[in-house]
Amino acid sequence: MIRWGILSTAKIGLTKVIPALQNSRLGEVTAISSRVGEQAEKAARQLGIAKAYSSYEELLSDPDIDAIYNPLPNHLHVEWTLKALRAGKHVLCEKPIGMNRSEAIRLEAESRKFPTLKVMEAFMYRFHPQWVKAKQLIDAGTIGQVKTVQSFFSYFNADPNNIRNKPEVGGGALMDIGCYCISFPRFLFAEEPSAVMGFMDVDPQMRTDRLTSGILKFAAGKSSSFTCSTQLCPFQQVHILGDQGRITVEIPVNAPPTQKCKIILMVANGRKEIEFDAVDQYSLQADAFAEAILNNTPAPTPLTDAIANMAVIDAIRASAEQNTWINIE
Known part of the structure; x- marks a missing residue:
């Protein structure tokens, strides 16, 4: 243990x-x-x-x-x-x-x-069976060539004393929840974007971004778009679209640990709901990390992945400030 x-x-x-x-x-x-x-x-x-x-x-x-x-x-x-x-x-x-x-x-x-x-x-979401299955379906070509990932994640929190609304400690929508929206396509495509465009609406009092949208450009014509917000009604969803079908992840981040959840697969022969038993993705993450410690194997996600995700966050912020596309080295 x-x-x-x-x-x-x-x-x-x-x-x-x-x-x-x-x-x-x-x-x-x-x-x-x-x-x-x-x-x-x-x-x-x-x-x-x-x-x-x-x-x-x-x-x-x-x-x-x-x-x-x-x-x-x-x-x-x-x-x-x-x-x-x-x-x-x-x-x-x-x-x-x-x-x-x-x-x-x-x-x-x-x-x-x-x-x-x-x-x-x-990033606990990667250990939930719904994301494991979505990645398997994509890698198997079930929805054809995946061309775009669309993500939305929001909640409402306008409390100036809440740490998520303090820019000096890393608050704001992009850092708090936009990081997931950036991680999703990188995980699914298994590659890094070459350029990004970002748009931000900054709260005039708290000075944190309360709504951020972005476009990520990947190789071979692939792309991803997202919107995240700390001052909209609570909602989250991810759509993964290929040239032969699509996958919808209904609760991509906060999958409840005590309730079943599902993803929706749409292909030429119809609609299929793939249901998953209730699991705690935080427990699954902890066990995967513990196994790496006990077996002296690499951590499930390397720090190089964290660096790459931060590079995109930085670029989205720079793009919003400069109102231009930013290339990522």
Whole structure:
């Protein structure tokens, strides 16, 4: 079993990831930390965690912890992931991996100094059976040559005190949820875009992008388009279109862990709904990462993928600011 330590009492950890780690096959949550000791103690009591630390440093020094889950604000991802590596811990870090491509490159370079430790960006959707099946259908040519991926992801949060609405810590629609919309076509096409065009609507008070749209240009005439927003009604969906059919992923990101979900396959001979039993994609992600640790195999997703995703995020932002296409090296 992999013994997990949790950096901070972030909501995503308390409500989604920690319960998933506790229910995983290969993991147990040993400790949680917060800069406010009372918060760590409260979370530990509520979730049945044995140890609560009043600082992140204390948690990292615990010899009974094998791996760290890092759900800190975006601007602290690289800093504390590196500190965890230097403390001899494996790290599963929330997305996006950093504030920009340069930070991601620095993390990857520094991580090479610790060849026995694993680091991975937590794009949990890739471990859900619905995405595994969608990728299998595409690779098998079921919908022909895939030409475009269209993604939409939104929620409404106009609270200026919410961390997602603070630009200095990496808030905004593009960083928080647009990173998924960029990851989807890269995962499905298994290649990187050559150029992007981005459009942003920035909240005049909070200065975060509240609506961002983008177009990604891939090789052989393929493309992807997306819209993400922090100030629209909640909605998410992905459409994958080929020259012989299409696939719709109804709940691409927040697939509920206690309910069945489905993807829809449309081809010449009709419509087919492919249903999946309820699973917790966070548990599946944790077990895949734990297997890499226990078997000393590469992390399921390498940091080079995180660098590439950040490169597109940077380019979308630059395109919106300059009102032009941006080529990606």
